[in-house]
Amino acid sequence: MKVEIVGVRFKKAGKIYYFSPNGSTYNSGDKIIVETARGLELGSIAIANREIDESEIIAPLKPILRPAGEDDIKNYEENKLMAKEAGQVFEKKSIEHNLEMVLMGTEYTLDRNKLIFYFTAEGRIDFRELVKDLAAIFRTRIELRQIGVRDEAKNLGGLGCCGRPLCCSTWLGDFQSVSIKMAKDQNLSLNPTKISGICGRLFCCLKYEHEVYEEMLSVMPAPGSRVKTPDGEGKVLDVFVLTEELKVQIDKNGDIIEIKRYKLKDITVLKYARKANDKIDRELEKELKVLLED
Secondary structure: OEEEEEEEEOOOOOOEEEEEOOOOOOOOOOEEEEEEOOEEEEEEEEEEEEEEEHHHOOOOOOEEEEEOOHHHHHHHHHHHHHHHHHHHHHHHHHHHOOOOOEEEEEEEOOOOOEEEEEEEOOOOOOOHHHHHHHHHHHOOEEEEEEOOHHHHHHHHOOEOOOOOEOHHHHOOOOOOOOOHHHHHHOOOOOOHHHHEOOOOOEOHHHHOOHHHHHHHHHHOOOOOOEEEEOOEEEEEEEEEOOOOEEEEEEEEOOEEEEEEEEEHHHOEEEEOOOOOOOOOOHHHHHHHHHOOOO
């Protein structure tokens, strides 16, 4: 069964949430008002009206209340200024309470029924007294959210090792699970400094091409396999997934004749070798585990 939806984003490069268009038609970029668990919020249409399978949503979908009017947009801009001032108060009060917290962002819901502070800190923080102070000052519901290092990098932005702005701060709406196996499958160095981003966690981009690597590795013979090439039989020394090539050592009667690269389509596998053992050195494994922490 198909369900009509629109995709709504509340922040730049933020996660896209599905809502019911409630019988109206919206275009990408339109400003709208919806009610979320946090209260009334202003968002922008990231995905225009479309039908998707019912299995892709969590029913029931909340409806879009209305298109955003001039007053809504004016309130939104005022809230941003007020939130900035609230952030200054937060920093002052956190120092008074001797709490080692770094403020990463502040926002009001559109109806100003809730004020949310995003912060980072080493370990857990007992901020109950701070919340009481903030509630007395701003006279609204206060919510403090401790965010992780990946969210911190998304908030701050920066340049990746590729020289481009971080994916997470420009277009990547949601963080996906990334594993050490992805780096191994892509034949990358397992040196933590070479496979981790500025957040100190594994590169998000390891996920982008991994399905291609998995598919190709499932059909390519592993190093050590015996193959037949146009120049004779030999042993596979290495595989090159992206170019679909194999480095083969041509031999005859135990003597090495030459080493050449061949396209996968030009060889015939005579005997498959076992896939390489995925075990990692224990000391290296301890270092790599840090890259998987939230």
